[in-house]
Amino acid sequence: MALIDVQNVTKVYNSTAVPVKAVSNLSMEIGKKEFTAIVGPSGSGKTTLMNMIGGLDSVTEGSIKIGEKEITGLKENDLIEYRLHHIGFVFQAYNLIPVLTAVENVEFIMVLRGYDKAERRDRAVELLKRVGLEDKLHVRPSKLSGGQQQRVAVARALAAKPEFVLADEPTANLDTASTDSLLSIMEELNEEHEMTFIFSTHDDRVIRRARRVVTLEDGMIKSDDWRNT
Amino acid sequence: MYFTMSWRNLWRNKRRTIIVVASVLFALLIALFMRSMQKGTYAYMIDSAVSQQTGYLQVQDTSYWEKRSVDYSISLDDETIEEIQQIEYVGNLIPRFETFALASSGNQTKVAAIMGIDPEKEDEMNGLSAKVIEGKYLDRNTEGLLIAEGLADLLGVTLGDSVVIYGQGYHGTTAAAFLPITGIAEFPIPKQNNVMIYMPLEQAQYVFGAYDMITGLAVMIQNERHLQTVQKQIAGVLPEQYVVRDWQFMMPELVQGIQTDEAGGIIMLFIIYGIVGLGIFGTIMMMTAERAREFGILISVGMSRWRLIFTTAIESVVMSMIGVFIGFILSIPILLYFKANPIRIPGEMGEMYKEFGFEPIMPVSLAPYIFIEEIIVVLCIALLCAIYPLVYIKNLRPMDAVRGI
Ligand SMILES: Nc1ncnc2c1ncn2[C@@H]1O[C@H](COP(=O)(O)OP(=O)(O)OP(=O)(O)O)[C@@H](O)[C@H]1O
Ligand SMILES: [Mg+2]
Numbered sequence: 001m002a003l004i005d006v007q008n009v010t011k012v013y014n015s016t017a018v019p020v021k022a023v024s025n026l027s028m029e030i031g032k033k034e035f036t037a038i039v040g041p042s043g044s045g046k047t048t049l050m051n052m053i054g055g056l057d058s059v060t061e062g063s064i065k066i067g068e069k070e071i072t073g074l075k076e077n078d079l080i081e082y083r084l085h086h087i088g089f090v091f092q093a094y095n096l097i098p099v100l101t102a103v104e105n106v107e108f109i110m111v112l113r114g115y116d117k118a119e120r121r122d123r124a125v126e127l128l129k130r131v132g133l134e135d136k137l138h139v140r141p142s143k144l145s146g147g148q149q150q151r152v153a154v155a156r157a158l159a160a161k162p163e164f165v166l167a168d169e170p171t172a173n174l175d176t177a178s179t180d181s182l183l184s185i186m187e188e189l190n191e192e193h194e195m196t197f198i199f200s201t202h203d204d205r206v207i208r209r210a211r212r213v214v215t216l217e218d219g220m221i222k223s224d225d226w227r228n229t
Numbered sequence: 230m231y232f233t234m235s236w237r238n239l240w241r242n243k244r245r246t247i248i249v250v251a252s253v254l255f256a257l258l259i260a261l262f263m264r265s266m267q268k269g270t271y272a273y274m275i276d277s278a279v280s281q282q283t284g285y286l287q288v289q290d291t292s293y294w295e296k297r298s299v300d301y302s303i304s305l306d307d308e309t310i311e312e313i314q315q316i317e318y319v320g321n322l323i324p325r326f327e328t329f330a331l332a333s334s335g336n337q338t339k340v341a342a343i344m345g346i347d348p349e350k351e352d353e354m355n356g357l358s359a360k361v362i363e364g365k366y367l368d369r370n371t372e373g374l375l376i377a378e379g380l381a382d383l384l385g386v387t388l389g390d391s392v393v394i395y396g397q398g399y400h401g402t403t404a405a406a407f408l409p410i411t412g413i414a415e416f417p418i419p420k421q422n423n424v425m426i427y428m429p430l431e432q433a434q435y436v437f438g439a440y441d442m443i444t445g446l447a448v449m450i451q452n453e454r455h456l457q458t459v460q461k462q463i464a465g466v467l468p469e470q471y472v473v474r475d476w477q478f479m480m481p482e483l484v485q486g487i488q489t490d491e492a493g494g495i496i497m498l499f500i501i502y503g504i505v506g507l508g509i510f511g512t513i514m515m516m517t518a519e520r521a522r523e524f525g526i527l528i529s530v531g532m533s534r535w536r537l538i539f540t541t542a543i544e545s546v547v548m549s550m551i552g553v554f555i556g557f558i559l560s561i562p563i564l565l566y567f568k569a570n571p572i573r574i575p576g577e578m579g580e581m582y583k584e585f586g587f588e589p590i591m592p593v594s595l596a597p598y599i600f601i602e603e604i605i606v607v608l609c610i611a612l613l614c615a616i617y618p619l620v621y622i623k624n625l626r627p628m629d630a631v632r633g634i
Contacts, residue, residue, distance in 0.1 A: 084531025
């Protein structure tokens with residue numbers, strides 16, 4: 001059974017003078033342990049699709065199921081709970097809470113989840129080690145490079161053991177070396193923890209490393225390719 | 230961890246925090262300073278007026294205040310006076326026999342305010358003896374009078390001369406006397422200086438044919454806060470046709486003057502509150518706008534709005550509290566200093582005060598209610614401003630915040 005099941009989803013933004021159809025009758029399934037890139041030109045609907053899957057934005061029509069659960073009708077508070085318990089998020093930049101250190105940022109999500117103190121500290125340290133930041137535990141985000149910040153964000157996304165990680169252009173602000181290392185980490189975590197990663201990108205180097213590439217155009221799927229790596 | 234976040238957020242943009250704290254602090258300081266000065270000055274004015282003139286309360290005949298005639302004199306037996314004296318917070322009781330009469334010497338005749346007094350008690354109440362510039366102050370047995378310096382001038386008399394007093398006595402009798410001047414007193418207020426004649430109570434009663442009668446019994450109170458209770462209690466022991474008037478009734482101009490002045494002060498205060506409030510509000514608004522994305526991310530990753538509101542609210546509360554606390558601490562030495570060294574009112578204003586018989590000073594009041602009131606108001610303003618981020622967070626749409634930077 002699919003982990004994420006998007007069925008006939010349409011998203012129309014009415015906030016502007018002319019309604020914008022950002023996603024148009026789109027259907028797709030994403031299974032467990034996928035490492036999937038959503039690509040397409042600017043304005044093609046990548047962010048909109050990911051926000052809807054992440055329960056950050058509502059759908060205009062259609063249904064999105066995560067596992068058994070239909071999330072399209074959920075109320076705001078239930079959605080927040082839902083995100084906290086099931087989804088890890090990595091955003092394009094400025095993911096982290098500036099006043100918390102790297103390790104506190106990772107712990108934070110576990111505080112929200114109600115983990116006890118010792119457990120969350122151990123897990124945060126372990127995850128930061130895993131993303132290669134064992135020497136930056138007590139450094140605040142402003143003292144970290146963009147790549148390091150994104151690695152902390154990945155560690156945070158994984159901290160609460162989500163079902164999948166949504167990353168909207170996680171490498172957009174990174175140089176080549178940082179992009180490579182972030183992707184390697186994501187790949188490794190995907191292997192080790194069977195963690196599903198869904199990320200959007202413009203970047204060919206990133207696209208090349210995805211195992212499945214879903215290409216959007218005008219809010220519709222233009223192609224859906226599986227690769228053997 | 231929430232507290233850690235709030236606390237660190239306070240230090241994140243030190244300048245902002247300092248602006249908010251300082252605004253709260255100064256608002257409180259200025260408000261406290263203005264209010265305690267105002268309240269202190271009013272208390273001082275009331276105190277002076279009351280002791281110079283009517284007393285806090287005065288027992289009179291029901292019609293005396295309106296008619297101002299010795300026909301409405303009263304007679305209180307010792308028992309009633311003792312009962313009044315026994316009431317809690319009642320201080321001195323000062324009997325007076327007040328009326329108007331003609332005073333003349335040679336071919337000069339003037340209207341004089343005659344005041345029959347208990348010399349000792351009167352002196353205790355308003356320091357009358359200190360105003361004597363020539364001759365002696367009165368005592369119980371003085372057979373003579375203490376005349377105001379201005380009136381003496383008008384009549385062309387000096388110490389040792391005698392003055393004819395001529396007027397209406399009790400119930401239609403004629404009052405007439407020929408009394409020597411045993412003392413001359415100078416009053417700062419012309420209204421007093423040109424009319425007053427004091428004599429011992431018994432002598433006045435004799436001259437006006439009102440044996441054992443007084444026109445009013447002034448009552449001093451140990452603590453002004455208990456005025457109303459005392460007033461009620463006194464009313465309870467009085468015979469039916471007698472009343473007990475409070476100073477507000479007897480000096481309505483003073484009450485009105487204070488009210489007008491206070492209204493002006495409060496308007497000033499509100500302007501200050503408004504300015505400071507806008508300052509705090511603006512700062513908090515900028516702070517919120519800057520953190521919109523952060524708030525959006527926090528909500529996106531699963532922090533509930535209420536939790537976020539709570540941590541943000543802590544920041545505002547802490548900032549306001551620090552401001553109020555420092556302001557309060559700072560205000561104490563400042564106010565204490567001005568209590569010990571009251572500001573003197575210079576120039577014409579000061580002269581005016583003197584004319585009304587007040588020292589031209591602005592004493593401060595350290596009454597706790599002023600502190601409580603101002604602290605509450607300032608805290609409310611600060612916390613009202615803090616509602617902004619809360620509403621902002623309540624309505625924040627996370628996808629807008631995380632989309633694009
Ligand atoms: N809040 C909104 N209100 C109105 N229109 C919107 C809103 N958000 C997005 N859109 C429109 O929806 C369409 C899809 O936008 P979306 O952000 O999903 O594209 P994208 O593929 O993520 O683009 P990019 O690569 O530039 O991030 C665009 O035409 C965009 O202008
Ligand atoms: Mg996008």
